Amino acid sequence: MIDAKKPLRVLMSEGSSTSGREAITILGLAGHHVEVCDPSRWCLARYSRFVRKYHHCPPLRSDPAGYLGFVERLLTSRHFDVLLPTHEQGFLFARAAARLTSHAGLALPDFASYREVHSKAGFSRLLDQLGLPQPPTRIVRSAEELRDGLRFPSVVKTSVGTASRGVWFVRDAGDLNRALYDLESAGDLAGEVLVQDLITGTVEKAQSVFCHGTLIGFHAYRQIAAGVGGGEAIKESVSRPAIGAALERIGAHLGWHGALSVDVIMPLDSATPLLIDCNPRLVEPMNAYQSGTDLVDLLLRLSLGETPAPLGESRAGVRTHLAMQALLGSASRDGTRRDLIRECGRIAAGEGLYRGSAEELTPLRLDWLSAVPLGMTAALLLASPPIAASLARGGFGAHLLDRGSIAKIEGEDFLHDPSARRPGESRDP
Template identity: 25%
Template sequence: MRVLVTNANSRMALCITRELKKKGHDVVVADYIKKSMCFFSNKKSEHFIYPSPYSDPDGFIETILEQVKKLNIDVVFPVHEETFLFSKRKSQVENHLRVAVPDYESFLTVHNKDKLYDALTQRSIKTPTTRYIKDFDDYNQIKQQLPGKVVLKPRQGGGNWGILFPEPDSCYNEQIKPYLKDLNVDITRVLVQEWIPTQEKFSHVVIYQNGQFIQDFADIHIRDFPLTGGAGVLRKSCEATPMTEISKRLFDGIGWHGIAEVEYVRHAETGEFYLIEINPRIWGGVNSAILSSLDVVSMYLDLAVGNKAMPDSYQVDVISRWFWGDMRVLPEYLSKSKSKSSAAGHYLKLLVDKTKTDEFYWDDPLPFFTWLCHAIYKMIRNRGVKPVAYDSLSGEWE
């Protein structure tokens, strides 16, 4: 097949591109960012640039439809938040391209925080209490509704972008107002959520075909960026139970079609699983599943073209690593470690034991260094090392 992979500047797209090529498919990659990392991969055959799906969704859809026809694309494989737009415009695009996305009502059930919270409480699924920051005139009022520690985060964005853990013993106004100013997004898109004392954090992935459960996968986060909780930078595949039963309780009743990641934490005191959030798309740790021998890409292609997707098995205890993310958390990891030498030794061991990374492969090395160049450029442009999204994310789809 000839497959178009979007969001080509992401490591997820890179991992999927390599896996598709390995299975004999012809891969075209695209993004709205010039010189995206997948553009430099020797596993792709062609690439092109499209308008930002965030700020110009009409231009994005128009360009995709044009290129699908021009390049004879068989399947579109959306990787990041452009997945949401394909779902919203499903009636517009489904006669012109093949893509595996849910109907928009199903999508909103798990993406819209209000609808998700209602769905979870109706099904007796434990989840942190969540509020919108816009509902508070005085941010110190948060302490009355959500006593104890809380976390602030945008409804859309990367796993480590825009996260704040305000100190509960200090004035929230003094902490949150500068945070919102630096975040530079519409205040209506910022959430404040009850913080759950965490023993372990998991990614649980479900794959459905026309409302029928096909497959799931899980890994445990050994280390996140930031350490307090975010994107998994060091992961280990594990058994999916008991998360399977919890996720199915939600997804079985909404007619899901496609892939979704469900993030869980295990409460440090009670041992109970709390559903933290859902990413209704390809997830950041997709390479964890690929390296664990789960054929995610073939399942997706079957969903897209209408073939019956078949369940598969995967290996557990397979460790994988987002290398550059792990490098970014290294200073924090060292500063919080009791023994700096053992912490540094742990990082060196990961290099020596050849733990597989998302970015670097000897037969396709250029994308690895492309990401570093982008990171340096962003640090210079933004005059700092805090994670900042390339796009303003102004086009949130509701």
């Protein structure tokens, strides 16, 4: 068995997400050899001294079979100890696990379990089945059902979507009409749509790692300040045994293997956390790392076939921030150039909410190349603050799934697609 404490050769499934970029820093600080494949030549991972090699690959969204074939050929032609899915590529890898695990270590549950929690509707049904708390939720399949099942204020969500894609906050009839227009234009009403009561409270997130249904790592943090698109600009670690217990039940029920994260609302009028979303992966693992819980290392150990001992509880009160998210958030809230300059000053000086906080996405002292995307973001926002919305949409790129690519991957003949053939196989049927 390979020793996870020795430097490993790790292939990252993408390099565009904030979660993937933070995992790169953790892997690099541990001395591992990191390579990245991504359809964008200008992804965040290109600006890290910890990335040894970048591989330009087909887009997961429009060509999942081509992406799978590319990854498999890469695993065959170059030696890697671990294939690390950091975003929605896990959906594809779980489907094709038998093809991939012969080339590199991979920690994922079975495809049926992955698919159940990847779907917002599937996760909501699972919570009902397990008797776990969530906001009052209705699942609808038409515009008529949506109108009839909605009460103001509500949150409307497509069953498939990540990074706040496919989410509408509906507080009045005007919001409802806009949501219906967007849903019908995108064809999303052909599938399941969730309608949840909008609960006032604090947004929190929790991350966990399971070994064949046993919880071995857990971390939670709360949002101190929002960025753009619902993401966190500043976060602080918290102790949340109740959320850990809920995750433990979910993971045990599914026999989960690998990473699992949830979004939670802590209501202002109740001490009961309400689960509102699930991601079958780690989400921005640097706050956990700074709090003494290295969930990325746990995933490496699982990928190599180890059975790691459970980690202790994270330190509470550890504050971290993402400067890029903070600047994008300030600009998206109609911030002026003066507001942005003041925010830059507070970040640089560690003042206000940034006092005692560590940068987690672009850690300049550890990785000088990360100054490039941060500096470019600041320059573009100072030139035109309204550009924040379009810059944020750049993160919802070709490395993510949509309904079409999910349908292809779920298709009975997907693994027989010539584009996803094994190395050396003929393109002919």
